[in-house]
Amino acid sequence: MSTTQPTVVEVRDAHKIYQRGGERLDVLQGVSLHVEQGEFLALMGSSGSGKTTLLNIIAGIDFPTSGTVVVNGRDISHFREDQLSAWRTRNIGYIFQSFNLVPVLTAYENVELPLLLLPLNRKRRHEQVMTALDLVGLTDRKDHFPRQLSGGQEQRAAIARALATDPPLVLGDEPTGDLDRVNAESVMHLVAGLCREFGKTFIVVTHDPKVASAATRVLHMDKGVLVAESGLPLAEEVRK
Amino acid sequence: MKLLPLVLRGIIRNPIRAGLTLAGVAVAVFLFTGVISLERGMSRMLGISAGENVLVVAEKYQGCPVQSKLPAAHGDAIAELPAVAAVTRTLFVMSACSRATDLVAVHGIEPGNYRDFRDLRISDAEYAAFSGEKGAAIVGAVVAQRYGWQVGQAVTLQELGGISFTIRGIFEAPGNSLENAILVDLEYLQLATSQPGVVTLLLVQPKEDAEAGALAAEIDALFDASRAPSKTSPEHAFIASAVSGITGLVDFSRWLGFASLGLIVVGVGNSMSMSIRDRTREIALLKIAGFRRAQVLRVILAEAVASALIGGLLGAWLAAWAVSRSAFSISVEGYTIVPHVSIELILLSTLLAALMGLVGSYLPARAASRLTVPHALREVD
Numbered sequence: 001m002s003t004t005q006p007t008v009v010e011v012r013d014a015h016k017i018y019q020r021g022g023e024r025l026d027v028l029q030g031v032s033l034h035v036e037q038g039e040f041l042a043l044m045g046s047s048g049s050g051k052t053t054l055l056n057i058i059a060g061i062d063f064p065t066s067g068t069v070v071v072n073g074r075d076i077s078h079f080r081e082d083q084l085s086a087w088r089t090r091n092i093g094y095i096f097q098s099f100n101l102v103p104v105l106t107a108y109e110n111v112e113l114p115l116l117l118l119p120l121n122r123k124r125r126h127e128q129v130m131t132a133l134d135l136v137g138l139t140d141r142k143d144h145f146p147r148q149l150s151g152g153q154e155q156r157a158a159i160a161r162a163l164a165t166d167p168p169l170v171l172g173d174e175p176t177g178d179l180d181r182v183n184a185e186s187v188m189h190l191v192a193g194l195c196r197e198f199g200k201t202f203i204v205v206t207h208d209p210k211v212a213s214a215a216t217r218v219l220h221m222d223k224g225v226l227v228a229e230s231g232l233p234l235a236e237e238v239r240k
Numbered sequence: 241m242k243l244l245p246l247v248l249r250g251i252i253r254n255p256i257r258a259g260l261t262l263a264g265v266a267v268a269v270f271l272f273t274g275v276i277s278l279e280r281g282m283s284r285m286l287g288i289s290a291g292e293n294v295l296v297v298a299e300k301y302q303g304c305p306v307q308s309k310l311p312a313a314h315g316d317a318i319a320e321l322p323a324v325a326a327v328t329r330t331l332f333v334m335s336a337c338s339r340a341t342d343l344v345a346v347h348g349i350e351p352g353n354y355r356d357f358r359d360l361r362i363s364d365a366e367y368a369a370f371s372g373e374k375g376a377a378i379v380g381a382v383v384a385q386r387y388g389w390q391v392g393q394a395v396t397l398q399e400l401g402g403i404s405f406t407i408r409g410i411f412e413a414p415g416n417s418l419e420n421a422i423l424v425d426l427e428y429l430q431l432a433t434s435q436p437g438v439v440t441l442l443l444v445q446p447k448e449d450a451e452a453g454a455l456a457a458e459i460d461a462l463f464d465a466s467r468a469p470s471k472t473s474p475e476h477a478f479i480a481s482a483v484s485g486i487t488g489l490v491d492f493s494r495w496l497g498f499a500s501l502g503l504i505v506v507g508v509g510n511s512m513s514m515s516i517r518d519r520t521r522e523i524a525l526l527k528i529a530g531f532r533r534a535q536v537l538r539v540i541l542a543e544a545v546a547s548a549l550i551g552g553l554l555g556a557w558l559a560a561w562a563v564s565r566s567a568f569s570i571s572v573e574g575y576t577i578v579p580h581v582s583i584e585l586i587l588l589s590t591l592l593a594a595l596m597g598l599v600g601s602y603l604p605a606r607a608a609s610r611l612t613v614p615h616a617l618r619e620v621d
Binding site: 099 | 532535
């Protein structure tokens with residue numbers, strides 16, 4: 001792993017505790033993580049291992065109970081909710097496993113959504129939307145509604161939306177989980193290629209070893225802690 | 241403003257949900273506008289008088305003004321009083337044109353000075369044609385529109401023993417219910433209804449320096465010992481007293497109107513609650529995209545208000561259309577209340593609908609704006 005790149009994500013001793021009724025759930029138990037610019041990091045682990053919670057904390061859509069989260073040089077762990085919202089628009093692109101798009105909006109309008117929150121005029125917004133759609137090869141489908149798109153096309157539109165504001169960090173929570181193998185590979189190659197080309201950092205939560213194989217680094221979680229870290233050699237093993 | 245297209249797309253592209261919400265609001269506003277139009281009609285009727293000082297002379301001991309019967313000669317005696325500027329005599333009869341609630345008043349008037357008492361908007365040529373012909377009539381614009389009557393048309397009212405007249409003009413009388421009346425010559429109506437020499441009311445215009453109360457007392461004293469004693473009162477008070485029996489009903493209908501506005505609060509609130517439950521994932525997507533609480537709140541409130549505004553406008557317009565097409569009117573003691581929907585009432589109804597939509601959707605919108613992304617995603621998954 002190169003150490004010459006700037007740090008994009010720095011998580012220090014993050015804990016997350018949920019109280020459900022009288023039960024205490026220690027979802028994250030002192031996770032520390034360091035991710036550099038341009039890295040493609042895969043987070044793997046069984047269900048309930050805490051990987052999605054870690055991803056949400058990095059995205060600023062959940063808060064750590066304790067610990068520090070620094071993204072792009074800013075400690076977001078003490079941001080208020082509205083501060084996080086404004087920060088997220090410029091700094092984070094997020095892709096879910098499914099239902100990524102607002103059903104009543106076209107692909108174009110879905111991609112435009114985060115841009116509405118930035119001080120951009122209509123022409124500039126249009127340029128950014130078209131650029132993002134062009135990157136994922138969906139310009140000819142821009143006026144289609146989600147129900148008129150295939151699963152792979154929906155995920156491409158979601159990637160376009162995640163990239164539309166040109167954020168330094170893109171996060172994916174099982175982004176290929178609902179796709180067939182061909183589409184899953186296509187989507188992952190697309191994301192990996194875009195991140196490489198534009199210097200984005202990409203962190204993805206996945207169960208799929210094929211997805212992890214595209215990553216530059218793979219971290220394994222279990223019961224709220226990072227238990228193993230693998231670089232490309234692990235990915236090579238998975239591919240074999 | 242940049243979020244406005246998002247709001248409109250949320251309405252237009254959910255046609256079933258939006259259609260049901262709009263329809264609910266439209267029905268409630270239709271009811272509200274309809275009942276308030278009755279109250280407005282009553283206010284217009286109370287504005288019938290041409291001047292604050294006009295006095296009405298009716299038969300004493302007669303509870304029902306339309307049944308008042310006074311000798312026409314009383315008018316001559318009143319005209320000789322030094323404080324009187326002018327007197328005009330009127331005879332009222334009511335006619336149901338097609339059914340009991342479809343009432344028009346037929347007023348026998350003295351064309352020579354009636355316009356000194358009433359603000360009739362009609363061409364001088366038409367009024368002159370009416371004045372010069374005993375069997376002629378001028379009809380209010382509301383009556384003419386309701387029955388499709390035209391100038392030159394001959395009309396026979398079977399309900400009034402076959403009285404016939406030829407329409408020589410159509411008048412407007414903004415602000416009062418005369419527009420729902422037919423005006424014919426007094427003597428002609430007296431003969432047609434077999435009431436020669438009888439009038440219903442006398443309208444008296446005091447001189448400018450006269451004190452109306454003192455003049456009223458003087459008039460009543462004049463006939464106190466006669467076979468037809470009179471009761472004189474200011475016209476506003478006279479009309480208010482005449483229609484007092486229906487005031488309670490109109491007040492009650494106003495409360496019904498406000499209750500129908502309450503339905504908008506409940507209906508829009510319920511619709512938005514269900515909508516937000518269905519769109520939990522969508523709200524999570526907005527928040528992940530960077531929408532702040534206040535922005536989510538505004539988007540949802542704007543959607544509810546826009547729906548209520550459109551539904552309100554539709555309902556108010558439908559009520560205006562229905563009222564204009566309907567022959568419905570209420571006759572009280574010789575005065576006719578015709579529901580009236582003005583542009584101002586349409587705007588008021590629409591704005592109230594929007595306000596009720598805002599109130600009804602506030603709590604669901606607030607709950608949606610406070611939804612955290614992990615919570616929203618858990619609810620869906």
